[in-house]
Amino acid sequence: LCIALLLAVPKAGAQDVWDGKPDKSWYTDDSQEDDGVYHIKTAAELAGMAELVNGGYDFCDKTVMLDADIVLNETDGWENWGYKAPDGLKEWTPIGTYDSPFSGIFDGQGHTVKGVYIMRKNYAGLFGYLDGGTIQNVGVVESNISGSRIGGIVGHNRGDINSCYYTGEVVGPISGGIIGMREEGDISNCYYSDNIGQGGVLK
Secondary structure (H helix, E strand, C coil): CCCCCCCCCCCCCCCCECCCCCCCCCCCCCCCHHHCEEEECCHHHHHHHHHHHHCCCCCCCCEEEECCCEECCCCCCHHHCCCCCCCCCCCCCCECCCCCCECCEEEEEEEEEECCEEEEEEEECCEEEEEEEEEEEEEEEEEEEEEEEEECCEEEEEEEEECCEEEEEEECCCEECCEEEECCCCEECCEEEEEEECCCCCC
16 A cells, blocks of 8 residues: 655635646656645646546555645536536546556545536546545535446545545446445545435445
8 A cells, every 4th residue: 555644734715617628737757846745726737637647647655635625517506417417517537547546645635626527437436446545535525426336536446535525416336425336445434415326335
């Protein structure tokens, strides 16, 4: 398991709604600043993290700190996105895949990610596939996710999830409020609310 030192940072304000573009400018592969701790604070930077992980960089022995609340979509009517998605709704690409999982530490520092929309994907959630890493101190709110092996925080779990919560919809087989499928790893001090449908497993 990857281990890194975590530092507390005061909570920042909410951000503008995501424009759908990724930003990877915060990342350099030879950076050892702050002992391998990266800080992100915009939705574009979070999307850039998804591109990096899904492209093969697992962040093992690295920590990513979320320094602000994230808004991916305006959330009016989010409960019905699975039936009729409004024009302009941006679909989230989960962080980590079966072939390229996330293996670092992601610390939300008490911040939230709002308006996650994922339609009919496998290994889906804010994170898609966690392998040997840790996700902690983050809430995913007013979100709507459908598919298989889906969870509000992570779709397929082989790591540790601590002090996380989800308020939203998850619809499909092998689904749960926090994780969709747990292969190994610990889950502690987490909760979910709202709806899990169509064969979901309550986790």
